[in-house]
Amino acid sequence: MGTPQAVTPAPLTRADRCDRCSAAALVRAVLPVGELLFCGHHARAFRAGLAEAGAVIVPG
Ligand SMILES: [Zn+2]
Numbered sequence: 196m197g198t199p200q201a202v203t204p205a206p207l208t209r210a211d212r213c214d215r216c217s218a219a220a221l222v223r224a225v226l227p228v229g230e231l232l233f234c235g236h237h238a239r240a241f242r243a244g245l246a247e248a249g250a251v252i253v254p255g
Pocket of ligand 1: 218233234236
């Protein structure tokens with residue numbers, strides 16, 4: 196019994212950019228292999244695919 200791995204990502208800032216365009220990142224997609232940042236538009240565009248990949252969408 197260990198301490199559960201708590202994911203405590205730093206809040207997104209204006210310096211964080213969408214991985215698909217240059218817009219400011221609004222959400223974080225946490226995947227088993229890493230994480231991606233998306234703007235609102237791309238978060239919606241990729242939501243289904245991200246869910247299939249097991250991503251957890253975290254509003255920043
Ligand atoms: Zn974008």
